[in-house]
Amino acid sequence: MNQSLLATDLSYSYGDLKAVRGISFDLKPGEILGFLGPNGAGKSTTIKMLTGLLTPDTGSIHILGNEMTVDDPEVQARIGVCFEEKNLYLNMTGRENLKFFSSLFGLKNYDTDTLLRKVDLAQRADDRVSKYSKGMRQRLMMARAIINSPDVLFLDEPTDGLDPVSSRTLRNVIKQQAERGAAVLLTTHDMWEADELSDRIAFLNEGKLFAVDTPDNLKMKYGKxxxxxxxxxxxxxxxxxxxxxxxxxxxxxxxxxxxxxxxxEEATLEDIFIEITGRGLDV
Amino acid sequence: MSIRRVWSLISGDLRLGFRSPVILWVLIMPFVITFLLQVVFVALFNPEPRICIYDSGESDIVSALERVEGIRLSHAGSATELEEYIENNNADLGLIIERGFDQAVRNGQKPELEYFFSGGSLTSNRIVISLLVLDVLREIENREAPIEVILRTGDEEETIPLARKLIPAIVLFVLIITGIFVPAFLLVEEKEHGTMKALLVTPVTVSDILFSKALLGFTMTVTMCLITLALNGALSGQPLALLATIVAGAVVCNAIGLIYGTVAGNAKTLYTLVKSLNILLAGPILFYLFTGLPQWIAKIFPTYWFIDPLYSITLKGADFSDVYFKLIIALVIGILLGIAVVPMSRRMQRKLVE
Known part of the structure; x- marks a missing residue:
């Protein structure tokens, strides 16, 4: 199988607001595709469509060869999602959160310790999540996203607003997942992170996809x-x-x-983004 | 829908439930309500007559009164203590029995017996106690009563004690709080904390989530209602008919709970819905407490179709054959409300994600 994910002509509107306008791209096993764009560019809406939370107005999504629809348990058993907002069970411990989600994937006697060590939470595994810091919660979200060893991993701004140590831990986990063979779609407005992690970069602005290429090619093409x-x-x-x-x-x-x-005088991804779209990433 | 996923969701809710004050309240509510019912309504509205005695000899009146059920007997250490006791309304009637009183009665000497009535005592209690004391005196005198009193009840409903009349209301309260609130609260919590979104990107479907909340709510509702009935001594007689009624009631209430849960986006909206609409759902109770009201109006309420069977079984001794038709209507209402949840859940999912 050449493609883990194939998105063709995806569009979505919130009433009159066109959030995503006919974008197409693909993602191969072991590849990290960085979706780079400012707030409101359509990154999160795209992830919601790709993960089966929203039905696209137009276009189609194929994940691991299966057409993605809303509420499709078979496809969703093979994906992992880490959201931008922290949506954990605060009254459960970190370990209980992972146990609970492992049971939803039908994983019996799941070894949460290994996963908790991977995200540096082993020491706080039995504390309630309500007592966790922002960075710890985000690391637990990442652990939850990879609990089923997903073939396709969707990460929506996973390191946004985190301390450097937490960010580094998460970046290491992302790299490990790609090395394992998972296709990773990463949205971010941090051009440095996108540059470091991504095999390919996709520029998204006002719902449109402007360029999809490797960071080096983009720099060669647009840089001085x-x-x-x-x-x-x-x-x-x-x-x-x-x-x-x-x-x-x-x-x-x-x-x-x-x-x-x-x-x-190599151009940064932000320079290229501005050159292509005419606006900055932090807008 | 998958049974395994539903069970996993229920396990998660159970784990969280015991850490939620709302769910804990639901679990202890039958005990609290029953306690309140027994203390307030039985003690306040049906108080037992209270007699206080100062016996300076060893009168048989005391031992005879001690054998009587349904009164509360206390003893004073002196005549002064007894008078204080009565003045403070700690007893309805005070009796000072002088030494040799019994013998004087038996000798036909007609000794004086002074009654001390508390100003705060009920007239009914005064009459009951007076007749009782006269009866005891006749027993000491070894005389038969000159008349035989035959008790006949008037309006059957009027003879049902208030505490018992309130049992259907209490069960309805438990049904509404547990049956409606539990699934609604669990759904709204998932939405408010964003965890429903996290669930929806796993193999869990919206149907799994809705069914797990309804099933947990249903089980808790039936259990809590049975506990409430048992605590109030209303489980004997027609247990199967009662169970069928509670099942029908739980189905209707759970379906309403799912509707509340899908409509309300947060806990604040849910509380507003519960406060404003549950008064309407409890409407049929008014028609049982105030029997003069036109009874047909009660049938407009969806809750009537299981409350009326509950009332008939617990208070009038009706059996399953008397109530089954109404229970079928209740189940149909519950199923129709459940069907209405489907399009609402789609709307909920869209709103949640957007």
Whole structure:
């Protein structure tokens, strides 16, 4: 099977507001696809359609070769979802939350300890979730999302607003899941995270998909090919790499002994996003 | 729908339920209501006549009164203590029995016996106690009563004690609180905390969720109603007919509970719904407490179709054959309400996700 997920011409409207406008993409096993876009771009709506919570107005979704419909237990048994909002049972302990969800997937005598260790919650496993911090709750949400070793994992802003330690733990889990062979769809407006984790990036803005490619290809395609040389007197010199004399100019500056630093002027994903969509990611 | 998933959901609710004050209240409610009923209505509205005696000899009147059921007898240590007792309305009647009183009665000397009545005592109690004392005196004198009193009841309904008349109302209260509130509350909690969304991306379906809440509500409702009836001594006689009635009532109430739960988006809305609409559901009770009202109006209420059988069985001794038709109507109402939940749940799911 080449595709874990195939979305074709998906659209969804909330009344008159068109949230998603005819987007198509695919996702392969072991691949992480980063959906990058500002708030209101349609990322969460897309995930809701892909996970069977919303029925698309148009288009179709195939997950692991099966057409996805609302309330489809067979497909939903093979996916994992980590929501943006923290929707855990606060009066249950972390362990009880995982036990409960494992029972919904029909997993008997599930080993919650291994999973809790994976998200650094083993020490607090028997505390009620109401006593957990934001980061701990998000880590538990991630543990819940991978409880069934899903073939397709949907992560909606999984590290949003987390401390660096929690974020790193979650990023490691995401990488492990992809290495295991799970296809991961990750929505974020953190371009650094998308760059670090994603095999491919999809830019989403106002419900439309603008570009789907690897981060390197996007940078090559949209970034500037230049270097910035900082001199000892505090001034900067920019040299376009495409210029015929670029090599000679760089050599000349180095030979002058006045060079403090040299930086490539690679475009960030945010720069590319702005160039493509005309708006920033934090809007 | 899957039985395994439904059972998993119920297990989760049971685990959470014992940590929820609302569910705990539902579980202790029959005991609290029964206690209140017994204390308030039985003690306040049907108080037993109270006699206080100061006996300076060893009168047979005391031992005779001690054998009588249905009165409360107390003893004073002195005549002054007895007078204080009566003044404070701790007894309806006080008697001071002088030494040698019994012998004087037996000798036909007609000794004086002074009654001390409390100003706060009920006239009915005064009459009961006076007749009782006269009866005891006649017993001591070894004389037969000159007349035989034959008791005949008037309006049968008027002779039913208030505490017993209230049993259908209490069971309806338990049915409404448990049957409606439990499934509605469990549904609204899932929505409010966002956990329903988390459930819907697992193999669990909306039908699984609705059925699990209804089944848990149904089981709790039937159990709590049976406990309430047992606590109030109303389970004997027609247990199967009572069980059928409670089952029909639980079906109707659970279906209403699911409707409340699907309509209300949060606990605040649910409480508003419960407060405003449950008064209407309890409407038939008024027609049993105030029998002068036109009884046909009660049939408009969906709850009538199981409350009336409950009333007939617990208070009038009706059996299953007398009530089965009404119970069928109740079940049909419950099923129709249950069918109405289906489109409502679709709307709920859409609203929840959007």
């Amino acid at each position: 090919r230049s270097v910035k040389v900082r001199l000892g007197n505090g001034s900067n010199v920019r040299i376009e790499l495409a210029a015929a004399d670029a090599g000679d100019r760089i050599k000349e500056l180095i030979n002058s002994g006045n060079v403090m630093t040299i930086h490539t």
